[in-house]
Amino acid sequence: MKIIDAYIIKKYLGTLFFMLALLSIIVLIIDVQSKTPRIENNGFSVTYFLVNFYPFWILNLIITFMSILVFISVIFFTSRLANNTEIVAIISSGASFHRFAKPYLIASLIIAGFALATNHFILPWANIKKNKLEPYTYNQVNKDELLGNTTIATNLNPFEYIFINNYNRxxxxxxxxxxxxxxxxxxxxxxxxxxxxxxxxxxxxxxxxxxxxxxxxxxxxxxxxxxxxxxxxxxxxxxxxFPDKLVGQNKITPDLIKLIEREKIKGNSNVNTFYNELHQRTSMPVSIIILTFLALSLSSQKKRGGLGINLAIGIALAFVFVFSFQALSVVSENKSMSPLLAMWLPNLIFGPIAFYLYWKRANQ
CATH class of the missing domain: 2.30.30 (SH3 type barrels.)
Structure with missing residues (x-):
């Protein structure tokens, strides 16, 4: 089975890297074209942004959508294995479905471990570079929110207060x-x-x-x-x-925790934004493992409609998953739900579904 394990892991990682490269190229071209007028109106050249902004922006994009790309990649190559009756041949040779799923677990743990380390310690470094220039890609209203004039009213601790009538960030x-x-x-x-x-x-x-x-x-x-x-x-x-909503992205996790504690003392109304950032750094990598087994369960049987129907189901579920994270993030920022629950709720919902479908498939 070691040969089969290596074969499946190679298919898993190869398909994922192809998806990542394809997404990066397509999204980069579209984003550059749409934001070129704003970049140039702010006195920068597109070349400058391609060197000093987009490499870090792409890394952020890849990590953000890693779990979804894993999900679609697993559905894609597993459906092809099922349609070519390769899975039937492996199971017929005496291997259990649990044994067949082992390389999926290994590959997902490798990717999840990489995403976890990146989220907590590498991505914040890239975000410092990205966030320095990102406001110049926004429309004027959103740019002014981050770089324009604002009124400062904050406390440094329970005994010290600062007020600035008009402050330009x-x-x-x-x-x-x-x-x-x-x-x-x-x-x-x-x-x-x-x-x-x-x-x-x-x-x-x-x-x-x-x-x-x-x-x-x-x-x-x-x-x-x-x-x-x-x-x-x-x-x-x-x-x-006077932190804005992007500051939390620039902090490695130990520094982010210190920022949160400081903002709690200050009574910052945006503290839930920082909590969302903290909890999402762990919940998103965990979702890679959950979505791997959900995709395996959905696509490991040959279906009428073949690859197309599996991809359609996968893309639909991917949109639901992404939308749920974004919607729950807004709910948390509005203090209608705790950030911990909001950032883990998609995993708490999709996890049992993935376990049920996997167990059902393994016992067929």
Whole structure:
């Protein structure tokens, strides 16, 4: 059976890599054509994006759709094995269906392990490169959401608060700045206001201009000070202090967990977006194993209609699976469902279905 195992694993991986290459080429061509006007309107060349953006974007795309491509690939090559009566020959030689499924398990575990390591530690590195340029491929409304002007109202911890009336994420500067610090009894102990605030990358601190400081005293008096410029350091860059929805994608898992804990303390309303990112990094690789056995169960018998009907079923289920992840992600972000349940629910639904169909097929 070792020869058969190697044969099936070769078919599995070969079909998958072909699907990955085909998808990457087709999607790349379509995406470049559709986004070229926006790229050029933002002052970049398509060549620059092909070198500095799309390789990392493609990696993100491949990992995102890996489980679905595995599903379709397994249906495709297993249906061909069934139609050529190769599966019948293998089973007739005395091998059980469980033994026949062994190379499918091995291949799916290899791919799932690769996807798991990539999701947690490699993809975040690629996302740093991708997300730096991705807003310039958006329409103006979505671009402004990430790089345009916004109002900042956040707390660094239960005792420190920052308010910026108008802050530009792209330029990392704003005006109408207010910082307040309270004691454990929620009494104000320090406040500073400034006309302008600018991130100084060289000193890794904020530069305040035209500022005034205030220290309330216990006798209800105040100590005041003012000046033209002052630096204020919070130990974190603006991307960490005022995170957007893409920041979580840039963090390896240990750093993402720290980000989530920090944003929970701050009371960030977008924290579920980061939780979705965290849980999806594990749930998607697990789905590769589930969908492998679901595809095997659906396509390992010769059917009237042959390969076509199996592919039709596979593509339909693939769309349901992708849509369910996207829909549940939105539900979770709206706080209608916990992120843990939302990101694992497709696996919790498809897992028992795959087990039932596999067991039914193995006992025929």
């Amino acid at each position: 792209e330029q990392k500067k704003g005006f109408g700045y207010l910082y307040q610090k309270f004691d454990k009894d929620k009494k104000l102990i320090y406040q500073i206001i400034a006309n302008d605030v600018t991130w100084d990358a060289k000193s890794k601190s904020f530069l305040l201009t035209s500022y005034m400081e205030r220290w309330p005293q216990k006798d209800d008096s105040e100590k005041l000070a003012n000046g033209d410029q002052k630096k204020q350091d919070f130990g974190l860059p603006p991307e960490e202090l």
